[in-house]
Amino acid sequence: MKQPVTLPRLMAMKRQGNPIAMMTAYDYPSAQLTEEAGVDVILVGDSLGNVVLGYDTTVPVTLEDMIYHTKAVVRGAPHTMVVTDMPFATYRLGKEATLRNAARIMREGGAHAVKLEGGAELAEEVAVLVSAGIPVLAHLGLTPQSVHQIGGYKVQGKDAAEAEKLLADAKALEQAGAFGVVLELVTEPVAAAVTKSLQVPTIGIGAGRGCDGQVLVYHDMIRYGSGIRDKRMVKAYADVGETIRGAIAQYVDEVKNKQFPEARHGFPLDEKAEEAMSTTLYGGGSQ
Numbered sequence: 001m002k003q004p005v006t007l008p009r010l011m012a013m014k015r016q017g018n019p020i021a022m023m024t025a026y027d028y029p030s031a032q033l034t035e036e037a038g039v040d041v042i043l044v045g046d047s048l049g050n051v052v053l054g055y056d057t058t059v060p061v062t063l064e065d066m067i068y069h070t071k072a073v074v075r076g077a078p079h080t081m082v083v084t085d086m087p088f089a090t091y092r093l094g095k096e097a098t099l100r101n102a103a104r105i106m107r108e109g110g111a112h113a114v115k116l117e118g119g120a121e122l123a124e125e126v127a128v129l130v131s132a133g134i135p136v137l138a139h140l141g142l143t144p145q146s147v148h149q150i151g152g153y154k155v156q157g158k159d160a161a162e163a164e165k166l167l168a169d170a171k172a173l174e175q176a177g178a179f180g181v182v183l184e185l186v187t188e189p190v191a192a193a194v195t196k197s198l199q200v201p202t203i204g205i206g207a208g209r210g211c212d213g214q215v216l217v218y219h220d221m222i223r224y225g226s227g228i229r230d231k232r233m234v235k236a237y238a239d240v241g242e243t244i245r246g247a248i249a250q251y252v253d254e255v256k257n258k259q260f261p262e263a264r265h266g267f268p269l270d271e272k273a274e275e276a277m278s279t280t281l282y283g284g285g286s287q
Helices: 007-016 028-037 063-076 095-109 120-131 144-150 160-176 188-197 240-256 271-276 278-282
Strands: 020-024 041-044 081-085 113-117 136-141 180-184 202-205 213-216
Touching (some): 028 041, 028 063, 063 081, 063 095, 095 120
Parallel strands (some): 020 041, 041 081, 136 180, 202 213
16 A cells, blocks of 8 residues: 655655655545556645636635645545645734644644745744644745736746845745745746755746656646646646547537437336336326
C-alpha cells in the first residue's frame, strides 16, 4: 500500500534531485484518480473557485468551501499528502485568527498542511502555525488572491528589484518554518536562483525547469470543462471535455430519436409473473 509522502521525504527528494509531482484535486473522484496515478502531493487549491464554482477569481472562495472540498479529497486519496489553500481574508488577520482558521482546515477538513500566498510580511503568521504543528507551504510570484492589487495575471521576477524581493521573501518564509515554496509565473532564471538558495523544495507552475517540482491544475491538464484556454505554462495531456461533450450529445440524440433505451436496458418480468399481473399491466385479463 502506498504511504503518504512526508515532510522529511520531500526534503530528501530535493536533496536527491528527485522531482516532486503535485496536482490539484477538488472532489472524491478526481482525488481517487490522482492518487492512483501516483502523484506525490495533492493541492486542494482555491482555484476551485474558477474551475469548479465558476467565479472569475479565487477571491469569493470561503473557508467553508475549502473545508468541504478538502474532506472529499481526503476521502478519495487517503494515502497521499493533501495541502489546502487558505482562502482570501482567512489570514493576514492577526496570528490568533490565522491559527484558528488554519486549525479548522486541519481538524475539519483533514488536510496535512495549508498553503498561504504572500512574502516576508507573513513570516510571523507562518511561524505561529508551524509552532502549533500546522505545516505551511508558502506561495510567491503571481498570487491570485491579490490579482486586483497587482493588476492582473502577470509574470513576476522580470527585473532586478522583483528578483531580489522574491529571493528575500523566500528566505524569510523558509526561516519562519515553511516546508516549501510554490513559485507561480516567475521567470525561469529567477525561479532557479530561488530554488538554489533554499534548503526546502520549490514547486513551480509557470516557473520553468529549475524548480524542485511542478504543479498543474487538474482541469487545465486534462481540459475538463468548456472554453478552457490554452496557457503557455500548461501542457494538456488529454481532452476529456471534448469526449464528455460528445458522449452527452450522442445520448441526447438517441433519446430524441428513441434509440435509447433499448430492450437490453430494461428489466422484464418472467412469463408467470407477467400473466399474473396482466390485469394490472394491461387493464384486462387474457381472453
